[in-house]
Amino acid sequence: MPFAVRSRRARRHQARHRRHQWPALMAVLLATFMDLVDVTIVGVALREIQTELGASYAAGQWFTAGYALTFALLLVAGGRLGDVHGRRRVFMLGVAGFTVASALAAAAPSPGLLIAARAAQGACGGVMVPQVMSIIATEFRAGPQRTLALSLYGIVLGAGQAGGPVLGGLLLSGDLPLGWRLIFLVNLPVGAIALAGAWRWMRESRADRPPRLDVPGTLLVTLGALLLAYPLVQGRELGWPAWTVVSMAAAVPVLYAFARLQRHRARRGLAVLVPPSLFRIRSYTAGLALLFVLFCGVSGYFIVLTWTLQFGLGWSPLKVALTGLAWPAGIACTAQLTNRFGQPRARALVMLGTPIMAAGTVGLAWSWAANGAALAPRHLVPWLVGAGIGMGLTIPILSNLVLGELPAADAGAASGVLNSVIQLGNAMGVALAGVVFFGGASGLAPPSAPVPEYAGWGARALLFSAAAFALAALLAPLLPRRVAGTGPYAPPPGRRSGPGSEPRNNPGNDGDYRLISTRR
Structure with a gap:
């Protein structure tokens, strides 16, 4: 192919990328905002949710803690999935799953189903969120553009954390027909717009040397966290039966086995979670x-x-x-x-x-x-x-x-x-x-x-x-x-x-x- 043709194609590709990188950033930040609002908005709706569903205090804790727990357990694995399978693809899967889980939370007829939907939201957020910084680093290589992109990301973080409770309070103070279910339903149009924007404007990327996923390590740390968290939430309500103490005690050897597994895999050159x-x-x-x-x-x-x-x-x-x-x-x-x-x-x-x-x-x-x-x-x-x-x-x-x-x-x-x-x-x-x-x-x-x-x-x-x-x-x-x-x-200017x-x-x-x- 003549050099001039290749050069024209390269210039067209660069021009297209410049046109698309900011809309792609908006799609990513919109999904980030949705995740942050969903974390903070539930707190102000807790009384209405528990009253309508007849949920106990322990169930109310799980509406919050279940989300955070699954989010935490999938954060590292979610980043690995993006490195291996492509960050755009994994990001879109996370957004789609988060949106569907929000619809299930809005339709939940019982506390147990709402807890399950919130846990699914957290899991999808743990897959979605790790891609955000990777996508920013891919779309905005260096210099003032990346600085501006990171600044916008910081603004969205602050707005999501502060605005979630206020939005929840406004939705619940209007005596609207669907009540607390609106706090989850608002995610549906937001998720759809973010998904369409990512599909239209975002480029695919993955790591040059993508790491493998440490499946045994992920399972062990998940089991250890659940053995500890579940009795802490449920134990008080049930009067601290013997199994709660046994469960918390069992978390110690499970987490120790996780640490030993990580050292063993690291010595063998295998992928590790930590x-x-x-x-x-x-x-x-x-x-x-x-x-x-x-x-x-x-x-x-x-x-x-x-x-x-x-x-x-x-x-x-x-x-x-x-x-x-x-x-x-x-x-x-x-x-x-x-x-x-x-x-x-x-x-x-x-x-x-x-x-x-x-x-x-x-x-x-x-x-x-x-x-x-x-x-x-x-x-x-x-x-x-x-x-x-x-x-x-x-x-x-x-x-x-x-x-x-x-x-x-x-x-x-x-x-x-x-x-x-x-x-x-x-x-x-x-x-x-x-x-x-x-x-x-x-x-x-x-x-x-x-x-x-x-x-x-x-x-x-x-x-x-x-x-x-x-x-x-x-x-x-x-x-x-x-x-x-x-x-x-600090090193002189210009030196890494x-x-x-x-x-x-x-x-x-x-x-x-x-x-x-x-x-x-």
Whole structure:
């Protein structure tokens, strides 16, 4: 073929790619927004769901924890599937499955079917979400365009987390015919648009050297997580029968067998779900523990907020959602400054932010206990803003800091494990918050009228979240001082800085990607 013809075809291909890359990004971000909203919107609808379906408190916990658990368990495997089978294809399968599961959740006639639908949503989200950063890295190679794409991704993350409860409150406050089922039905048009956009504009890509999936490891870690989480949620309601203790005890040898399997497979050069070499780095291991307990506290706070304010004091979903916005408002006060200027002093900011979160949560617990049935938004907002300010000092840089001492080649696997640990923390936090909130009470049904005593129970459970934040503060000194590649030892401009040279949530360097098709 003459060179001029090849050159014209290459220019046409590049022009087509430039036209399509931004619509493709919009499709990806729309699916991301759908996932984030679906995580946060359920909390404000919990009372309506439990009342209509006659669901117990344990079932209500599973509406939240079931999603987080399946999401966590499939995050790493979902990234591997995209590397092997193509990220566009796997992303579209995840979006389609998430949309179908949303329809099943909206039609669920019983708590058990809703729990199953929520678990399916989490599993499809675990397949869909890992492709997002890979697709951004493929479509936007480097420079200002990738920076803008990542900035838009960050905006969507914030909007989804803050907007979900408000959207849920608005939908439930309008006395619309379908009630709480609307919070799942809104996913249907959103998922259809994201799916059509991905099919029309997104290019296919996969890893140059796609890793294999560690099926035995995935099954073992799933079994271990279920053996631990299921009795924590169900045990209190059933009066802690003997099998709950046996199940939690059995989780220990199962997880130990998982660790042994990972070491054995690594020695033989086989694919592993969690590379054992990562845990030889103290800062990474301590960082995972810090993230786990931190998000235990955060998820515990959200479920306690719902139980106390809606079931206990009879607040409307919209009132709860608007009051809860004080937390992300506090985050917004410091997050951008932390993200922009905090990398050279990252550990110091985490050591400052986590105690502020603990102090704000203790203040919140005190306010709940002191005001009881007279609790009003003005009693909560200052403490919520304060805790959010602490979180804004911590969260924007924490993931990069935990990954700061790892070799660049391990960044993708380490990021997948880190995100899975965060989601496991969310699931376990919901389970443990229920144990602390209800204390020794068992077999309680959701009340038909407000129960003022719940304010005291909520204050007790908030102290669990405060203790988690305090424990995170104790672990913070084990982290590196700064994000790699920043501070006085940063490399000169234009020189790559090793593990800090790429965005930490990028699953790999540009060379890890290969476009395998340009057909739409």
